[in-house]
Amino acid sequence: MLACAMLHSSGNLSFRSIANMTAFTSSDEDQAFSASWRTTHDADDHASCLQHWKQRYDQLTAGLFSGNFEEFWFDNLQVFRERTNQSVHEAGQSWEGSRTFGVPVEIDGKGWYCGQILDLNSIITLKGGEEMDFRTPKVQEILAVTTDAAALNDYALQVEHRDIEAELAGKRVLPASAEQAATLRDFLGTVMASLRATPEMLRHAAMRKALEQAIYGSLIASINPDTEHRPTPSGHARRLVVERAREYMNAHIEEPITVADLCAELRVSRRTLQYSFQDVLNLNPVSFLRALRLNGVRRDLKRAADHSASVADIAARWGFWHLSHFAADYKSMFGELPSETLRNAGHRID
Known part of the structure; x- marks a missing residue:
């Protein structure tokens, strides 16, 4: 027992x-x-x-x-x-x-x-x-x-x-x-x-x-879809999708928006969202949203009032669950590790 x-x-x-x-x-x-x-x-x-x-x-x-x-x-x-x-x-x-x-x-x-x-x-x-x-x-x-x-x-x-x-x-x-x-x-x-x-x-x-x-x-x-022809959206429709997506993202700039959020809000499929962003911005929506979330983490790290704040906690609040991938993406984006941003936060003068 x-x-x-x-x-x-x-x-x-x-x-x-x-x-x-x-x-x-x-x-x-x-x-x-x-x-x-x-x-x-x-x-x-x-x-x-x-x-x-x-x-x-x-x-x-x-x-x-x-x-x-x-x-x-x-x-x-x-x-x-x-x-x-x-x-x-x-x-x-x-x-x-x-x-x-x-x-x-x-x-x-x-x-x-x-x-x-x-x-x-x-x-x-x-x-x-x-x-x-x-x-x-x-x-x-x-x-x-x-x-x-x-x-x-x-x-x-x-x-x-x-x-x-x-x-x-x-x-x-x-x-x-x-x-x-x-x-x-x-x-x-x-x-x-x-x-x-x-x-x-x-x-x-x-x-x-x-x-x-x-x-x-x-x-x-992992589930093979039923094969069927799905028409792709026109150029005008793709620009409209991206415009509406950016409006939504600007209105929720302090939130960790996901691709699923955009699909639900715009009532489009992931494939349509992918086509639209790639055509209009030459960037896939996953990368675009990741960049926004990385910037959200950076703002929170810079605002950290003391060192009791944890990089892992702040990253998790923005939806990053794989910490090593997050740290690599953060350094690639900003040229420094998130721990360095947090460490330097106390030395900045508002």
Whole structure:
């Protein structure tokens, strides 16, 4: 039986080490996020790691079971990684109203997922309420995301003009290429590494929003769209899109605007936004918005009254969740590291 070993508090966060389980949670009333890590030595115990799922794991191959599990929860998302060293049969369901995607990181042996062969380039999916029937390979490490299906579909409709739930109907293994699987695997691995290093960044609503949208974009990119001809907007229409986008950005200059915000406000797809910015400004909207957010960070760093302000906190408030990429982009833009801007803030005379 697991027993509580220690409890530490820091600001509005708490860190708990519970025997072979570690948990890191927000103590805010809204429970903005939680993070947990666990090592297991029993397949049945391992099945209980995943919150709000109904699962049963039966060990199929002989030998001492060893598993590792880590999970991050925030807003509409449950992001997790699990590793097992024995073949197990996994049965059960995810939480109601959810949609799950998974991609293997490592496998040794053959696996079967809902009647189909699982290999390293498989992207699997499961809808809440559907029965999972999964015989894992002898060794398996998998990265996965479970999210609110309606939230993902609303995002896809607004930003990509795609009905993802309709496209996924009846599918359990997506017809993805090796490149698509590798892209999703690498992206989710980067997300997990960033959250593992600095889970406290999830305190910031803007960072959670930016990360949620980045994950949604990556998941949608792994789903091959139904082939259809989509007319491109005319030159006049593209100029109008950019004009309206800039008006919106000027009116929200102190906010971390995202591409999804612009798509929702202008009622255009990401593709239309991309064509319009590239044609009119010779710059893609992602780069344009990143530049605005970098300038927002710089203004906040320069305004910092004392050194109690953290670069990571300010970056997170502007939606930057990958700190090393942020620091590199910031230095490329302004010729100095964000820490140097913050350090010099106290020496400037207003």
